[in-house]
Amino acid sequence: MLMLRVMAWISLRLGRHPARTILHLVASYFLLFSPRGRRASRRYLERALGRPARWRDQYRHFFTFAATIHDRVYLVNRCFDIFDFEVHGEDLLHQQRDGNNGLFLMGAHLGSFEVIRAIGRKHTNLRVAMVMHEDNAQKINAMLAAINPEAAQDIIGLGHIDSMLKVRERLEDGYMVGMLGDRTPGNDTLRAVKILGATTHLPIGPFRMAALLRRPVLFMTGLYLGGNRYAIHFDTLADFSTVAREQRDEAVNTAINRYAALLDHYCRSAPYNWFNFFDFWQPATAATTTATTSKP
Numbered sequence: 001m002l003m004l005r006v007m008a009w010i011s012l013r014l015g016r017h018p019a020r021t022i023l024h025l026v027a028s029y030f031l032l033f034s035p036r037g038r039r040a041s042r043r044y045l046e047r048a049l050g051r052p053a054r055w056r057d058q059y060r061h062f063f064t065f066a067a068t069i070h071d072r073v074y075l076v077n078r079c080f081d082i083f084d085f086e087v088h089g090e091d092l093l094h095q096q097r098d099g100n101n102g103l104f105l106m107g108a109h110l111g112s113f114e115v116i117r118a119i120g121r122k123h124t125n126l127r128v129a130m131v132m133h134e135d136n137a138q139k140i141n142a143m144l145a146a147i148n149p150e151a152a153q154d155i156i157g158l159g160h161i162d163s164m165l166k167v168r169e170r171l172e173d174g175y176m177v178g179m180l181g182d183r184t185p186g187n188d189t190l191r192a193v194k195i196l197g198a199t200t201h202l203p204i205g206p207f208r209m210a211a212l213l214r215r216p217v218l219f220m221t222g223l224y225l226g227g228n229r230y231a232i233h234f235d236t237l238a239d240f241s242t243v244a245r246e247q248r249d250e251a252v253n254t255a256i257n258r259y260a261a262l263l264d265h266y267c268r269s270a271p272y273n274w275f276n277f278f279d280f281w282q283p284a285t286a287a288t289t290t291a292t293t294s295k296p
Helices: 002-014 021-033 035-049 055-076 090-099 116-122 134-147 163-172 205-212 245-269
Strands: 084-088 103-107 128-133 154-158 176-180 190-195 198-203 216-226 229-239
Touching (some): 002 055, 021 035, 055 134, 055 216, 090 216, 090 229, 103 205, 116 229, 128 163, 154 163, 163 176, 163 205, 176 205, 198 245, 205 245, 216 245, 229 245
Parallel strands (some): 084 229, 103 176, 103 216, 128 154, 128 176
Antiparallel strands (some): 190 198, 216 229
C-alpha cells in the first residue's frame, strides 16, 4: 500500500509520461526474475501469436500489464482527458439499459475493466457494482483507498448469505453489475471450452447467477492500444430475461461458449492484453469439471 501511495503521488504530481519511465523497470524486473510468470506468458503468447514468443514479445506483455495498472491511478482520479478512448458497441449498452432494470457486464482479465469509468464520464446515470470473491474485494478496496481515498467503488463480496440479494437489489436499482468470468477460486463448477485452439475450463458460477436473476449480459473489455489509447468493446453475450427454467442449462452453456469465442477473438486481435499469468490451459480435476450440459 505504501508503494501504491508513492506511485500515485509521483504520477499525479509529475504527470503520466514521466511516471511511465518506472514501468520499464517493472516490466524488466518481472521478465528477469519471475520464471513462473515468464513461462506462462510464453505459453500464452505462442498460442495467441501463432509463432514462438520472443523476449521482446514477453517484455511487451509485461509492460502492457504494468501500463494498465498504472493508468488506474488516473482513471480512479477521473483524469479522463489525458486518454484517447474509442468505444465500440455503446449502442448495445444503451439499448439494454433502456429496456431492462439493470444488466450484467461480463469481463475478463483482459485489458482494463477500470475504463468503464470513462463511459460514466459522458453518462453520469451509469452506475456499476462489481461482484467478486471476498478476499479480492478486500484487496481492491485497499488498493483504491491507497490511490484515492475518495474513490469508493461499490463491491459485493461473494460467499455471504445475502450476496445474491445485494446483487438483485443493485440490478433493480438500475445498476450494471460487473463480473470477471475467466477465473475461479477453486470451488466453482467448471465447463470445458476451446480458447486459442486448446481446451481450458471456465467457471459456471457467473453465468448461473445471471440466469437465475433473469438478466441480459454484455461482454465488456477495455483493450490497451499503446500510448494513451484504449478501445472499449461491448458485445452481446446472452439475454436470460425470457429464458424458461427448463431451458436455463442450455442457455448457460451457449453463453459460456459465446464468452470463450469472444475471449479467443480479442486475445488474437490484442494479444498483449491477456493478464492471466499462470498456466490457464491446465487440466481441471474431474470433481470440478462438468459434462457438456450443466445444471445451473
